[in-house]
Amino acid sequence: MNVVAAQMMIEPAVEVAAERAVWLAARRDLRLGLRSRAELVQALMFLVIVVSLFPLAVGPESALLKRIAPGVVWVAALLSVLLTLPRMFAADYADGTLEQLVMSPYPLPLIAAGKMLAHWLMSGLPLTLIAPLLGLQFGLEANELVVLVAGLMLGTPILSMIGAIGAALTLGVRGGSILMALLVLPLYVPVLIFGSGAVEQAMTSIDYSANLSLLGAGLLFGALAIPFAVASALRISLD
Amino acid sequence: MNLYKFSSPVTFYPLAGKMWPWFATLAGVFAVAGLYLGLFVAPVDYQQGEVYRILYIHVPASVIGMFIYLVMAGYGVLALTLNTRLSAMMMEALAPTGALLTVLALWTGSLWGRPTWGTYWVWDARITSTLLLVFLYVGYLALIHAIEDKRRADKAGALLVIVSSINVPIIYFSVKWWNTLHQGSSVSLAGNAIASPAMRWGLLLMTLACWMYAIAMTLVRVRAIISEREQGAAWLEGNKV
Amino acid sequence: MTLSVTGLTLSRGPRQLFANLSFTLMAGQALVLRGANGSGKTTLLRVLAGLTAADGGELRWNGEHWKALCAGQRAASLYLGHANALKDELTAAENLAESLAFDGVAVPDSVQRQSLDGMGLANRHHLPARRLSQGQKRRVGLARLALARKPLWLLDEPTNALDSEGVALFSRVVAEHLHQGGMACIASHLPLDIAAPVHELVLGEAPA
Numbered sequence: 001m002n003v004v005a006a007q008m009m010i011e012p013a014v015e016v017a018a019e020r021a022v023w024l025a026a027r028r029d030l031r032l033g034l035r036s037r038a039e040l041v042q043a044l045m046f047l048v049i050v051v052s053l054f055p056l057a058v059g060p061e062s063a064l065l066k067r068i069a070p071g072v073v074w075v076a077a078l079l080s081v082l083l084t085l086p087r088m089f090a091a092d093y094a095d096g097t098l099e100q101l102v103m104s105p106y107p108l109p110l111i112a113a114g115k116m117l118a119h120w121l122m123s124g125l126p127l128t129l130i131a132p133l134l135g136l137q138f139g140l141e142a143n144e145l146v147v148l149v150a151g152l153m154l155g156t157p158i159l160s161m162i163g164a165i166g167a168a169l170t171l172g173v174r175g176g177s178i179l180m181a182l183l184v185l186p187l188y189v190p191v192l193i194f195g196s197g198a199v200e201q202a203m204t205s206i207d208y209s210a211n212l213s214l215l216g217a218g219l220l221f222g223a224l225a226i227p228f229a230v231a232s233a234l235r236i237s238l239d
Numbered sequence: 240m241n242l243y244k245f246s247s248p249v250t251f252y253p254l255a256g257k258m259w260p261w262f263a264t265l266a267g268v269f270a271v272a273g274l275y276l277g278l279f280v281a282p283v284d285y286q287q288g289e290v291y292r293i294l295y296i297h298v299p300a301s302v303i304g305m306f307i308y309l310v311m312a313g314y315g316v317l318a319l320t321l322n323t324r325l326s327a328m329m330m331e332a333l334a335p336t337g338a339l340l341t342v343l344a345l346w347t348g349s350l351w352g353r354p355t356w357g358t359y360w361v362w363d364a365r366i367t368s369t370l371l372l373v374f375l376y377v378g379y380l381a382l383i384h385a386i387e388d389k390r391r392a393d394k395a396g397a398l399l400v401i402v403s404s405i406n407v408p409i410i411y412f413s414v415k416w417w418n419t420l421h422q423g424s425s426v427s428l429a430g431n432a433i434a435s436p437a438m439r440w441g442l443l444l445m446t447l448a449c450w451m452y453a454i455a456m457t458l459v460r461v462r463a464i465i466s467e468r469e470q471g472a473a474w475l476e477g478n479k480v
Numbered sequence: 481m482t483l484s485v486t487g488l489t490l491s492r493g494p495r496q497l498f499a500n501l502s503f504t505l506m507a508g509q510a511l512v513l514r515g516a517n518g519s520g521k522t523t524l525l526r527v528l529a530g531l532t533a534a535d536g537g538e539l540r541w542n543g544e545h546w547k548a549l550c551a552g553q554r555a556a557s558l559y560l561g562h563a564n565a566l567k568d569e570l571t572a573a574e575n576l577a578e579s580l581a582f583d584g585v586a587v588p589d590s591v592q593r594q595s596l597d598g599m600g601l602a603n604r605h606h607l608p609a610r611r612l613s614q615g616q617k618r619r620v621g622l623a624r625l626a627l628a629r630k631p632l633w634l635l636d637e638p639t640n641a642l643d644s645e646g647v648a649l650f651s652r653v654v655a656e657h658l659h660q661g662g663m664a665c666i667a668s669h670l671p672l673d674i675a676a677p678v679h680e681l682v683l684g685e686a687p688a
Contacts, residue, residue: 091567
């Protein structure tokens, strides 16, 4: 066989369209996630249960519950997202597919972005959609619920992204989940403050737009910068 | 002078061995001078009485604790970009001192709070941010000790500190904002105008003392880390200073 | 095409795995890595793949310097480690499609199906990977190897779970790849019977 032609047959014909990576990775994780639907539902149930614990703990007095509602819903949302974070990389790390993703000619930051997007769609988004129901249980008004949802809509993707860094750094480490929580929770604090603060400001009829703008800015900045940090963390963990 | 010469653990080890006693001495000298000024010369605060003097430990500890984290972030950048082992070792050496000083800041803050406002803990912006900084230190230490492969631990720790340190100003800003929203404690721990020069000098000297102490401790610790990691290496055996 | 390794040095803790290791692999050649357990076969493959960084030394592809996981390295290499790299929840066919998608090659479904059939997985396309045997999972990997069109293959104990028929398949696939001008670096403690020029590198011994 003509050697030159033979070589051309296996020259890597990889003209990858980089943006496709996000879609490929997101679609993959979504498909995998939907095949283990039970897990997704469990995370939502966790949120509902945790939120319900608070009235049981502090008593049913409606004024008090209304006051603590933003904080309770936000903290519970944070913890729910935290619980689902290992799913982003741990299974792939264990069965060897993470290495394959890292070795893909597609840019790793974009693959990571796709995974973070899928994670948000399966954890952050459902809890954002369920939050109004929980807010109602605590006596929040319609306009306050809107601010709650808006804040969660902007904030939960940030939680997925920051969490991804923690998840990527602690792959395969013993005691990984708790360690990841320890690393990630302090970094969650600003999101918590702005998100829950916005609702409180709505409750006292102060202008809350600054908080939401800050969350939006955080989301933009995070979306641009964090995929690179996650890619770096993944390579470090596979070393 | 070729600074790169000292970026190898091999050459840094003896250098650190010679340097740390000087820094320890400086720390001692500054501490004595600072404490003398702060405890004996500076006037009594008319509102808080003698108690306020705890400020001379609280503020330097807090400032240096924060400063160390930024230095760690700097070493983290070096560790990831230049891939120098020593940078990662310096980070590992700095962290416990930084954590200790930050905890000391919290503790002294708490001791101050009790006689002054009646509670051991006050959720003001600075103390809360300091608390979060403790968590960041603990997180870093937990991470590098949980990962068994040293190379991976070094790089992971470096990335963590870099990412966290970008977050530190954001955390500080958000906590400050949170504090003003909630109209919590409106008393700032160092709110009183630092009027007298003795007070200013006292604070400055104590801050320098903390800084020298931190350097000395870090140099001692990095020698221990180098010696642990390079165990068995020939250069170390013949060179134990 | 040439892969050249010069002066590779790597230590894992106190043990030095490679000291100044150098070799060159040309198109159509295979390098088989042999050595006792723990001698560094897997580590060497991972260094060639870019997953692990060496302490010193150089890696070059067609004269061009390769830094760990650079674009060129990822585009040219296909690494199959100990793990099967299959998702349990996906079927054999879906796993193959996903792997090829991330390899950046567009292979028509019919060709993928044919390949799976050729690997002896004719009635198994729609089984989720968790229901495949180890040998069958390895065969899905073989199908990927055959279709992905990557020049450099880095294989870690590829025949491990394969039966004799599977081993024959593997040898055929590798031979075909080498004849087409590809190259392979294979770590194996089992004898390999490949109809093509094969060089051996034994790790864990001091150079003669």
